[in-house]
Amino acid sequence: MWNYFSPEDLQWYSWELDGARAWLRKNGEEWRLALEGIDFRAIQPGAKGPIPAVPSLELPIFFSVGKGTKIALRPQLAHRPYVIAVRNDVRLLPGAEAQFDIALPPLLRFELEGGKVLLEAEPFTVPNTWFGDKTSGNLCHSLPMSLDPRCAGEKQAPADSAAPGTHNAERYLACRSLVQCRLVIRNQSKESIDLDRLAIFTDLINIYQKGEFMVTDSVVIVANQDGELQTRIEKEKSRGLTVLQAARSSGISEILVRRGVSFLKRIAGLEPV
Numbered sequence: 398m399w400n401y402f403s404p405e406d407l408q409w410y411s412w413e414l415d416g417a418r419a420w421l422r423k424n425g426e427e428w429r430l431a432l433e434g435i436d437f438r439a440i441q442p443g444a445k446g447p448i449p450a451v452p453s454l455e456l457p458i459f460f461s462v463g464k465g466t467k468i469a470l471r472p473q474l475a476h477r478p479y480v481i482a483v484r485n486d487v488r489l490l491p492g493a494e495a496q497f498d499i500a501l502p503p504l505l506r507f508e509l510e511g512g513k514v515l516l517e518a519e520p521f522t523v524p525n526t527w528f529g530d531k532t533s534g535n536l537c538h539s540l541p542m543s544l545d546p547r548c549a550g551e552k553q554a555p556a557d558s559a560a561p562g563t564h565n566a567e568r569y570l571a572c573r574s575l576v577q578c579r580l581v582i583r584n585q586s587k588e589s590i591d592l593d594r595l596a597i598f599t600d601l602i603n604i605y606q607k608g609e610f611m612v613t614d615s616v617v618i619v620a621n622q623d624g625e626l627q628t629r630i631e632k633e634k635s636r637g638l639t640v641l642q643a644a645r646s647s648g649i650s651e652i653l654v655r656r657g658v659s660f661l662k663r664i665a666g667l668e669p670v
Contacts, residue, residue: 398446398573399606399641401467401510412446412470414505414574417520419470420452421507428468430459430507430516437502437521438541444573446470459516465509472503472576472611473517473642474599477538480526484543487592489584489620495546497595500569501576502540503604503611520574537596542566544595576604578613581631586620601630605638612638 404410404423412419416439420431431452447470452458479501489495502521506514526539544566569575578597584590602613615631630644 398444399469399471399611401469402447403467404447408449409451410447411450411452413444413448414446414520415440415442415444415572417574418452419446419505419507419520420450420456421447421468423468426462426464428461428463428507428515430461431456432505432516432518432520434518434520434522437523440521440569440572440575442568442571442573461507461515463509463513463515465511465513467510468515469508469510471506471508471641472574472604473506474501474576474602474604474613475504475519475538476599477525478535478599479540479597480537481540481542481544481595481597483592483594484545487546489582489590489592491584491587491589493548494581494583495548495592497544497546497580497582498566498570499540499544499578499580499595499597500542500566500572501578501597501599501613502538503574503576542569573609573611576611576613578602579615581615581617583617583619586622590620598628601644603632603640603644604642606641607638611641614644 398412404421406423406425409420409422416435418433420429422429433452433456479499481497481499483497487495502519502523504517505520507516508514523538523540525536527536570577580595580597582592597616602616605612617629617631619627619629621627
């Protein structure tokens with residue numbers, strides 16, 4: 398779905414994106430592009446493309462001019478942080494670790510081979526929320542899903558024994574047009590910590606192709622014995638995968654990640670109890 402290909406002139410192509418859709422048509426150096434977005438809460442698994450298909454006449458068509466023979470629909474993580482609620486408040490005792498699998502809605506770009514962007518748009522509409530004061534707060538994407546932790550030694554229960562409504566996040570994790578990210582929280586302090594919301598800053602995270610799905614580097618947050626939080630990106634397990642979107646270079650991004658640590662501590666309830 399995300400590879401570069403050579404479209405035929407005057408032929409419309411479409412991508413089905415778990416409820417959203419995108420189209421393009423090439424005519425020499427003229428490109429016609431269209432996107433039909435949906436509310437993130439209405440997403441349903443089912444994605445494929447590009448396939449020949451004509452867009453609805455009611456859709457607005459975008460025009461762009463660019464020289465190139467190959468084009469791709471490419472994902473990029475949002476420029477704002479993502480905030481996600483934990484289903485029930487999670488207490489992490491000293492020495493414990495919890496993992497959360499999160500499906501992030503990306504921005505999508507029509508991109509010519511070589512990196513020229515013809516159009517960038519959000520296929521999934523999500524609400525925004527503001528955290529912090531007016532001068533140092535952050536405007537974030539608020540994802541309407543509920544997360545359950547995965548813990549060491551946990552056994553998978555049969556699907557038919559699960560309580561109704563306990564797998565809200567699994568529907569999103571089955572969608573190929575979303576980006577799957579693993580967040581790991583490790584409590585190496587001497588105090589318990591409580592979690593109710595989680596924040597994902599994306600400046601230093603790469604997107605990879607893993608089979609039919611898109612995945613990111615793992616985000617690891619460690620609560621140290623001195624009471625400080627450290628955030629790092631684990632890339633080791635991502636080696637050998639095709640990179641779909643490379644993270645920004647270091648520098649200002651490192652500053653944003655350090656800001657993200659205090660931000661997470663403020664909104665996620667990572668305070669000793």
